[in-house]
Amino acid sequence: MSKPVYENIPIIDLSLFETDQQTCVQQTKDACENLGFFYLKNHGISQEKIAEIFNIAKLYFEQHSYEEKMKYALNEHYHGYAESRKENLDITRKNGDVKESFTIGEFNDKNEAKTQILPPFLKEKAEFIAPFLKECHSLCLKIFQIFAIALEIQQSEGGMHWFEERHRSDTNSCMRFNHYPPMDKFDPEEIRAGSHTDYGSITLLFQKSVGGLEIQPPDTDKWFPVPVIPNHILINIGDCFSFWTKGKFKSIMHRVSFNNENFSLDRHSIAYFCIAGPDIKLDPIPSKFIPTNENDKDEKILTAGEHLMRRASAAYGSY
Ligand SMILES: O=C(O)CCC(=O)C(=O)O
Numbered sequence: 001m002s003k004p005v006y007e008n009i010p011i012i013d014l015s016l017f018e019t020d021q022q023t024c025v026q027q028t029k030d031a032c033e034n035l036g037f038f039y040l041k042n043h044g045i046s047q048e049k050i051a052e053i054f055n056i057a058k059l060y061f062e063q064h065s066y067e068e069k070m071k072y073a074l075n076e077h078y079h080g081y082a083e084s085r086k087e088n089l090d091i092t093r094k095n096g097d098v099k100e101s102f103t104i105g106e107f108n109d110k111n112e113a114k115t116q117i118l119p120p121f122l123k124e125k126a127e128f129i130a131p132f133l134k135e136c137h138s139l140c141l142k143i144f145q146i147f148a149i150a151l152e153i154q155q156s157e158g159g160m161h162w163f164e165e166r167h168r169s170d171t172n173s174c175m176r177f178n179h180y181p182p183m184d185k186f187d188p189e190e191i192r193a194g195s196h197t198d199y200g201s202i203t204l205l206f207q208k209s210v211g212g213l214e215i216q217p218p219d220t221d222k223w224f225p226v227p228v229i230p231n232h233i234l235i236n237i238g239d240c241f242s243f244w245t246k247g248k249f250k251s252i253m254h255r256v257s258f259n260n261e262n263f264s265l266d267r268h269s270i271a272y273f274c275i276a277g278p279d280i281k282l283d284p285i286p287s288k289f290i291p292t293n294e295n296d297k298d299e300k301i302l303t304a305g306e307h308l309m310r311r312a313s314a315a316y317g318s319y
């Protein structure tokens with residue numbers, strides 16, 4: 001029997017930002033404080049482009065041998081190809097995740113990859129992939145405006161542009177194609193993506209037909225399925241927002257598991273990880289909602305780059 005669907009994942013209509021900003025901001029604030037996950041509709045990225053990026057990812061995985069893929073294995077930025085079991089998102093588990101992935105970093109204005117050498121197949125598609133990444137990034141910047149308004153960051157501190165400024169250029173943002181191959185038999189000991197929180201600021205997750213994503217809402221030890229809703233992007237808060245808001249915005253555990261219905265099916269997903277510049281500090285933001293106290297001064301403040309590298313190296317081991 002399938003598990004009940006968690007019914008409280010909010011759906012935010014981004015067109016409200018233009019027509020009823022107050023409602024949009026309040027709904028988003030509630031979503032970030034309660035669950036840290038929400039669906040976005042009317043987000044402005046066309047379904048045709050999303051279908052095309054899934055198509056590119058699928059062809060990349062299908063049309064290249066293991067040896068060919070490994071020529072572009074993960075580099076020092078953790079960009080590139082990661083074979084099945086390479087990543088182990090839940091470091092308490094023995095076996096790695098049953099998935100292969102390809103991570104693409106930022107492009108320059110000439111649509112050239114800045115952080116890696118792309119395999120010829122993806123390089124040929126850069127005219128499509130680079131603007132798609134930029135569109136994802138612009139959507140994230142718009143979401144950050146909503147967050148800054150929600151947190152009432154003072155004009156003198158940067159106001160609604162506070163988070164945007166920290167994600168302007170030369171960030172560690174990246175897009176990851178995930179391919180979860182089918183299993184011959186259902187084995188409850190295996191997992192497609194171990195339980196984890198995301199390391200960056202926010203993640204845009206594009207899901208497609210086959211589900212399996214589950215979340216663990218705050219203060220529970222239960223897992224709830226996150227259904228795929230066509231034409232909606234799933235947004236989740238990453239660790240950096242939890243640091244910036246002292247836990248007010250939730251970065252919650254999620255995983256992709258096998259179940260009796262999906263173990264024999266191929267699964268594809270695409271994540272855009274929006275990550276701040278490497279030197280951006282993760283200290284509490286100037287907001288009346290985030291109290292500061294004397295002890296804050298004694299705490300070692302991480303940068304976004306330090307946090308990312310710690311978590312990525314734990315999950316991937318050596319590159
Ligand atoms: O594939 C998915 O649905 C989720 C993947 C995920 O959580 C991640 O890559 O951080």
Ligand SMILES: [Fe+2]
Pocket residue numbers: 196197198254
């Ligand atoms: Fe994740």
